[in-house]
Amino acid sequence: MKVSYKQTEVQPKKRLGQNFLLDANIVEKIADAANLHDGDAVVEIGPGFGALTRAISKRLSSFTAVELDKGLAAFIRAEFPTVSLIEQDFLTVSLMQLAQKNKLKVLGNIPYAITSPILFKLIDERDAVSSAVLMMQEEVAKRLSAAPRTKEYGILAVQLQAVAKVEYLFRVSKHVFKPKPDVDSAVVRLTLHSGDLGFDVAKFRTVVRTAFQMRRKTLENNLKARFYIDHSVFNFKRRAEELSIAEFIRLSSFLAPKSELSV
Numbered sequence: 001m002k003v004s005y006k007q008t009e010v011q012p013k014k015r016l017g018q019n020f021l022l023d024a025n026i027v028e029k030i031a032d033a034a035n036l037h038d039g040d041a042v043v044e045i046g047p048g049f050g051a052l053t054r055a056i057s058k059r060l061s062s063f064t065a066v067e068l069d070k071g072l073a074a075f076i077r078a079e080f081p082t083v084s085l086i087e088q089d090f091l092t093v094s095l096m097q098l099a100q101k102n103k104l105k106v107l108g109n110i111p112y113a114i115t116s117p118i119l120f121k122l123i124d125e126r127d128a129v130s131s132a133v134l135m136m137q138e139e140v141a142k143r144l145s146a147a148p149r150t151k152e153y154g155i156l157a158v159q160l161q162a163v164a165k166v167e168y169l170f171r172v173s174k175h176v177f178k179p180k181p182d183v184d185s186a187v188v189r190l191t192l193h194s195g196d197l198g199f200d201v202a203k204f205r206t207v208v209r210t211a212f213q214m215r216r217k218t219l220e221n222n223l224k225a226r227f228y229i230d231h232s233v234f235n236f237k238r239r240a241e242e243l244s245i246a247e248f249i250r251l252s253s254f255l256a257p258k259s260e261l262s263v
């Protein structure tokens with residue numbers, strides 16, 4: 001199946017997650033959700049055929065877009081001369097360099113295969129990012145915004161919600177894309193906490209991953225190989241899925257690793 005717009009025709013590349021959005025109303029809703037104002041520093045991930053790019057252009061005179069596909073990058077350059085196009089893998093772009101004056105508002109209908117790496121990049125470079133409005137697989141969107149004691153609550157929810165306000169905004173049917181993906185999508189807004197978070201993010205990450213290693217096991221059973229367990233300070237008989245974000249932060253602040261190298 002080919003997809004065309006004006007004089008440009010492409011064979012969508014599955015490996016680059018190329019499912020193009022066709023519904024103008026949804027595109028407008030995504031752009032509205034980002035609360036864009038002139039002067040904002042905005043970065044769009046994967047503009048593709050420019051569906052969202054067009055909506056952002058109506059709200060801002062200039063912004064940056066990052067597209068890995070050579071043909072689509074050329075299309076965006078020709079169609080949107082005021083957009084500063086970076087032809088590169090988004091995962092290798094320095095967000096700090098783009099956030100010279102203001103923190104970035106990031107938008108994108110993102111390539112689903114690299115959803116997690118994109119989210120962890122935003123966490124790691126959060127000093128450069130104020131918010132992100134992202135369309136992703138519905139199932140992943142639910143996992144990001146999940147509450148404790150639900151089956152969706154896990155590593156992704158805890159990592160994200162510890163550093164950002166996470167809002168599940170709305171579902172998007174798979175029927176509004178070409179080619180049609182296998183599953184529905186959803187749009188999520190992340191508003192990143194600024195300043196010192198008050199905890200060690202690298203250690204927190206290790207604690208959360210280890211705590212969820214075997215979901216049905218207690219915290220003690222998951223953590224004991226890597227951390228000293230002191231029953232006087234925490235109830236380690238609970239399971240990871242029962243802990244709130246604040247409890248995870250408290251847990252990671254006093255857990256002592258058995259070897260410094262393991263964190």
Ligand code: SAM
Pocket residue numbers: 016017018019020021022045046047048049050051052066067068069072088089090091108109110111112114
């Ligand atoms: N924004 C367009 C839309 O909504 O119709 C296209 C969205 S499509 C789901 C994902 C886009 O991201 C494609 O244009 C694809 O070429 C691009 N892409 C894939 N991997 C990328 C990467 N690592 N860095 C930047 N862009 C990427």
